[in-house]
Amino acid sequence: MVATAHWSGESGESVAAAADGAWQTKNIPLSTTQLIEPFAVAKEASAVRVPVLLLYGxxxxxxxxxxxxxxxxxxxxxxxxxxxxxxxMHNFAPTRALAWARLQAFIPRVAAVGDHAAAAEAAPPAS
Known part of the structure; x- marks a missing residue:
């Protein structure tokens, strides 16, 4: 789990904090093991009709x-x-601020696109 959940250069304190139980559950949903299969949620994802930001480590x-x-x-x-x-576990990574910056940049960008799209839809048809 540490191999995929935490970057090898993370501090021991970060890894220990994640493992102290606060980030874990005693009840693992049945679907959890299925969700890590490639494209497990492809059908659901294909129905998403809003902007999407995919951040990976x-x-x-x-x-x-x-x-x-x-x-x-x-x-x-x-x-x-x-x-x-x-x-x-992006919030524990030494480069987590890069992920946060991408999110901060994404939100106003898609909001601006949405504002332009709404204005275009509300505009009277060209004659």
Whole structure:
């Protein structure tokens, strides 16, 4: 688990904090093991009709992150980033600020696109 959940360069304190039980559950949903299979949620993802930001760690549980883009075929905007020196537990990674910056940049960008789309739909037809 540490191999995919935490970057090998993370501090021992970060890994210990994640393992102290606060980030774990005693009740593992039945579907959990199925969810880590490639494209396990492809059907559901194909129905997503809002902008999507896919952030992955350089070392993550997804084997081929760029292939995940294809399953969001109904999303109007898809952004993807693979963050260096990061694993699946992104908030513990030494480069977590890079992931946060991508999220902070994504939100106003898609909001602006949405505002332009709404304005275009509300505009009277060209004569």
């Amino acid at each position: 350089e070392q993550d549980v997804t084997v081929e992150p760029l292939r995940d883009v294809a399953i969001f075929r109904s999303a109007p905007d898809i952004a993807t980033a693979i963050i260096p020196r990061m694993a699946h």
